Amino acid sequence: MSGLRVLKPGPQSLLQDGGRHGWQHLGVSPAGPLDLHAAAWANRLLDNPWGTPLLEVALGYLELESELDTWLALTGAQVAATLDGAPLPHWSRFPLRAGQRLKLGFARSGQRAYLAVAGGFQAPPLLGSVSTQLREGLGGGDGLGRPLRAGDLLSCQPANLTHAASVPWPYQPDYRAPAQLRVIGGGDATGFAADQLQAFFERSWQLSPQSDRMGARLLGEPLVAPTQQWSQGVGRGAIQVPPDGQPIILQADHQTMGGYPILGWLHPLDQARLAQCPAHHELRFCPVDLGEAQAELREFYRFFGR
Template sequence: MSGLRVLRGGPLSLLQDAGRFGWQHLGVSPSGPLDVQAAAWANRLLGNRWGAPLLEIALGDFELEALVDTWLAVCGADMPIKVDDEVRPNWSRFALRVGERLRLGFARSGQRTYLAVAGGFRVATTLGSVATQMREGLGGLAGRGGALRAGDLLPCLPARLPGAASVPGAFVVDYRAEPCLRVMADPNGLAAGERQRFFERRWTLSPQSDRMGARLLGEPLSPTPQQWSQGVVGGSIQVPPDGQPIVLMADRQTMGGYPLLGWLHPLDMARLAQCPAHSPLRFRPVELLQVQDELRQFYRFFRG
């Protein structure tokens, strides 16, 4: 099978899909895209099934060449997009023909963009998923958790679509705006006063953040010591002894022993994933019922 040839892999470009589920009891994290909304839009523009394999490209500086006639969609961080010397819009789909080169420049706002191909990339799964988990050595092109490099071939089938299309402007995120992220507080976690201080304070995203966790910097909280470890999910906000909260992301561990402040709204994890280091962050409480309603709407729209 032919496909797309990687000419430049950029700082960190990974194959992802909806994630690797059913293995957390063995300590395997789900992985998957950090910005599930941008990834979902990229696949939807092409008529792909939910969670079809695509690329997560961090920071940009990425280039590939088409060995087949196909269609691509790019959604996410604001990166200059060119096919040969012609500019293409972000949050849109467009044709890529044999011999043409797609180039993504460095991100001007946001951190990650998602590149999907019509029909999805045809890559063998590892534990039921192609999602790349570098720490655990799972997924990706060879099944060993590697980032994309120059010379890699991304298999895909030839495809034709009726024409260009783009995401409605109301759904295109402005990554330059300061986010206010929503949190479901854990009433059994920190003391009520400490939870209130978390919401009142302005935090900064640490440069030590990665796909495993987003670390916050600010005036420390005072966590209550916890006596046992428990299962954790994406968006869990742990408070270690230094009082600087950590938001667990897609490549998180599956067990944790630090006290929990609460859980970030799953859809707001996408916005957090697009924040550069040193970004100011604010948080506000949200009710569980509102989160459930918004998630139902999201999945009905993208999964049908």
């Protein structure tokens, strides 16, 4: 067994793949990467299939030592990356030799970096996935659903690619820019007063520091939501409005049932932008047609080979 040895794990570094699908009827959320865009590019740079296991590194501060010769790709948050002290390009793939040390510094822009290896990191799947689900204790390298720890071994195979490659700059997001996020209407939207729906889209919101992989909580002037008297199945991207009027956007580790009224759903591709927003980042919302969102998502999946 060989691979990359964890010297410093960072605040929260998680093994993720395409997600644990088909189990929500039993209360198991899908997990998977919060930023599908950055994760998909990391795997594409290495010619890995969609959903190949990689690392989601929150805020940086990861340090690894290689025990083999392979290639890595780094995308997502702008972290200061070095290999044996030499700076590395971002949104690119690069070779890693046995004995070399990779260090990721603090995220200067964005919140989550994605580190992929040629052929993918290897771990035993649980319910068909290696994705780490912290709340339910599922997945990861040991199947217990925990973040990386110092001393862990990220198993992988040797690989040899012929040349470096990078993501074209138009496809590299600017995480410092204000986040304009698109919302698909539906759910309980007809139960909201017209002025409250209008207020949601006209107001500026901030991302709460209490946000996590389960839900992104918004801060702003409260909305008045209709009364909901029953629970229903919920999915990623649902925008719930609890009694305090501060919306919650469900993320990858969301619960599978919820009783708060749903205003709509965040565009699946804009969930990636939300995943890179720091606490108190300004968020604005605008409506998007369902057909337009579906067409964009199909194009995204075709490009990345899903």
